[in-house]
Amino acid sequence: MEKNPYDILGVSQAASKAEITKAQAVAMKRKQYPVDVIAKAQRSLLKPSERIIADFLRPILPIIKRFKYNDLSALEQPEPRLILLSEYDGLEQAIAKATEEERLEREPLPKSLSELLADGIAACQEKRYPKAIKYLEDYCQDCHERDSKDYIQAQMWLIRAYQMGGQLQRAIALCQLLTTHVHPQVQTWANNTLPLLSKNISRV
Numbered sequence: 759m760e761k762n763p764y765d766i767l768g769v770s771q772a773a774s775k776a777e778i779t780k781a782q783a784v785a786m787k788r789k790q791y792p793v794d795v796i797a798k799a800q801r802s803l804l805k806p807s808e809r810i811i812a813d814f815l816r817p818i819l820p821i822i823k824r825f826k827y828n829d830l831s832a833l834e835q836p837e838p839r840l841i842l843l844s845e846y847d848g849l850e851q852a853i854a855k856a857t858e859e860e861r862l863e864r865e866p867l868p869k870s871l872s873e874l875l876a877d878g879i880a881a882c883q884e885k886r887y888p889k890a891i892k893y894l895e896d897y898c899q900d901c902h903e904r905d906s907k908d909y910i911q912a913q914m915w916l917i918r919a920y921q922m923g924g925q926l927q928r929a930i931a932l933c934q935l936l937t938t939h940v941h942p943q944v945q946t947w948a949n950n951t952l953p954l955l956s957k958n959i960s961r962v
Contacts, residue, residue, distance in 0.1 A: 763799035763812050766791055771813055778803045806856035869893075871901055875912055882915050887923030894919060910936075910944055921955060930955045 764771060767781040782800040785791065791799075802808040869877065878893030894916040901909050913932060920929035933955055936948035 761791075762815060763802040763809075766796060766799040767803065769803075773803070775804060807853050810853050810856045869896075871897055871908075874900070875908055878912065878919075879915050882919045882922075885922070887919050890919040891916065891923055891925075905940065910939075910941070914947065917951065917955075926955060 764773075767773075767778060767785055769777055769781045773781070778800060782796060785796045785799075786793065802812055874893045874897035878890050878897060881887070881890035881893060894912050897912050898909065898916065901912070903909055913936060917929045917932050917936075920926070920932065930952065933948050933952045936944055937952060939945050939948065
């Protein structure tokens with residue numbers, strides 16, 4: 759029967775990641791178990807979904823003892839009763855929760871408005887137009903200061919990303935909105951850019 763990862767590494771169920779890593783190195787030196795078994799035990803305890811299973815199974819795994827050929831007295835002991843169902847109550851929910859927590863840990867943290875704008879401009883300059891569109895659209899959607907310099911700059915770069923990303927209709931529509939902007943300089947820029955966009959779309 760395969761031993762529990764906690765028993766292989768010799769750590770408690772409250773062991774931290776650092777303690778598990780240290781225990782793995784000690785187990786390697788002790789050479790009580792094969793290297794692959796020790797490595798597998800470490801991976802199991804560092805992965806939340808597998809550690810949950812090890813936590814549930816450890817209390818009900820019987821202790822394996824070595825018997826001498828001439829000593830069978832242990833066989834006279836009453837057979838232990840194992841109640842499995844109660845041990846597994848909520849196991850699926852616990853695994854699902856651990857898996858969700860692990861997924862959330864891998865996801866990047868939400869970007870701030872300044873990061874969205876900077877990353878959108880950088881992506882556009884690097885000709886990564888789909889990424890640029892995603893970042894700049896998110897910025898424009900979350901920014902509430904519609905007359906700010908940064909918001910206007912984001913819309914201008916978004917028009918550029920739409921144009922170079924093959925979405926000319928959206929570039930023209932956004933540019934037409936800027937032709938009625940309250941700032942005269944923005945209107946001038948939009949009125950100069952709009953004919954170029956319309957000329958490009960006539961070639962498609």
